[in-house]
Amino acid sequence: MPELPEVEHVVRALRRSVLDRVIVAAEIHLPKLVSPSSASAFSRKLKGSRIVAINRRGKYILIELEKPNARTNDPSTASSLKLAAEQVLIVHLRMTGKFMVLTPDDELPRHAHAVFYLDDERRLVFRDQRQFGIMRLVAKARVGGTKGISELAPEPFGSDFSVDYLKETLSRSKRTLKTLLLDQTRVLGLGNIYASEALFRAQINPFVIASDLSSKRIERLHQAIRDVLRAAVSGNSSRRLNLEDPNGFSYGEAFGKVWQVYDREGKKCFKCGTRIKRITHGGRSTYWCPRCQRR
DNA sequence: ACCCTCACCTGCACGC
DNA sequence: TGCGTGCAGGTGAGGG
Numbered sequence: 001m002p003e004l005p006e007v008e009h010v011v012r013a014l015r016r017s018v019l020d021r022v023i024v025a026a027e028i029h030l031p032k033l034v035s036p037s038s039a040s041a042f043s044r045k046l047k048g049s050r051i052v053a054i055n056r057r058g059k060y061i062l063i064e065l066e067k068p069n070a071r072t073n074d075p076s077t078a079s080s081l082k083l084a085a086e087q088v089l090i091v092h093l094r095m096t097g098k099f100m101v102l103t104p105d106d107e108l109p110r111h112a113h114a115v116f117y118l119d120d121e122r123r124l125v126f127r128d129q130r131q132f133g134i135m136r137l138v139a140k141a142r143v144g145g146t147k148g149i150s151e152l153a154p155e156p157f158g159s160d161f162s163v164d165y166l167k168e169t170l171s172r173s174k175r176t177l178k179t180l181l182l183d184q185t186r187v188l189g190l191g192n193i194y195a196s197e198a199l200f201r202a203q204i205n206p207f208v209i210a211s212d213l214s215s216k217r218i219e220r221l222h223q224a225i226r227d228v229l230r231a232a233v234s235g236n237s238s239r240r241l242n243l244e245d246p247n248g249f250s251y252g253e254a255f256g257k258v259w260q261v262y263d264r265e266g267k268k269c270f271k272c273g274t275r276i277k278r279i280t281h282g283g284r285s286t287y288w289c290p291r292c293q294r295r
Numbered sequence: 296a297c298c299c300t301c302a303c304c305t306g307c308a309c310g311c
Numbered sequence: 312t313g314c315g316t317g318c319a320g321g322t323g324a325g326g327g
Contacts, residue, residue, distance in 0.1 A: 003320060032303095059321080094321050096305085111305085130304045132321065148322085175298070184322085191320050262320090282300070283318085302324085309316085 004189030
């Protein structure tokens with residue numbers, strides 16, 4: 001149930017463990033994972049592809065693949081490598097998607113919806129208990145135009161995500177801050193945990209209407225968003241995600257970490273001692289300190 | 296154009 | 312023990 005920092009950790013772990021490997025075969029056990037592509041077409045396209053880069057855009061994982069052109073029995077095309085097809089495997093983990101790497105002796109776990117056989121005998125497995133995760137295969141040149149990715153807000157650590165950008169964005173919305181922070185087309189990278197955490201850090205009430213926020217508070221919120229995400233990305237680097245260790249650190253329990261407000265309903269605010277509140281709307285919980293985050 | 300509600304799934308913790 | 316309910320870190324379709 002990853003937000004941007006957890007996805008970043010998955011990306012780094014994938015790089016450490018499968019970069020430069022060739023996918024010699026692929027099995028898709030849950031057709032809707034790759035819909036609207038068919039499972040067989042998807043597997044066929046992946047087969048023979050080398051993993052040449054692994055990146056992230058928002059919460060999407062982008063696995064760049066190169067597949068040598070199939071017509072290698074033509075002796076006149078000695079330079080067939082130049083014709084390598086560049087594809088990108090786009091993966092979104094949604095709530096429960098996870099990657100793991102299995103050695104030949106390992107048994108396939110439950111909910112293993114995709115299995116990629118690598119050229120070193122290992123298998124890269126995608127598990128997803130709730131089956132919300134998605135995979136798409138697109139030509140490299142078309143990644144930026146892919147629905148879902150093309151609408152994303154600027155990367156939170158990039159210069160495009162400026163105070164001015166946030167001011168402009170908030171000024172045009174009548175939604176509450178909590179809702180707006182979850183909208184990846186406005187502010188990128190936060191999920192339900194870090195949205196609450198960022199608002200606490202900025203000492204701003206989650207139910208304030210976006211366009212009502214003062215300049216001073218917008219600046220605080222901007223800083224808080226970056227601080228919260230940065231802390232989660234770097235704070236966990238001491239414990240690396242290891243896709244090959246089933247008992248190892250997984251991002252779900254990443255952080256034996258204590259949230260400031262998330263999941264702390266009824267507990268004392270670390271700052272002022274007031275009991276943390278929670279309400280649910282639209283099926284999502286929002287946590288806040290009614291004293292530190294007054295309206 | 297915007298925003299809200301619901302749907303997509305499985306599994307776990309809880310109360311009766 | 313079993314069953315019902317609510318909840319879980321994300322998004323997208325569909326409708327107002």
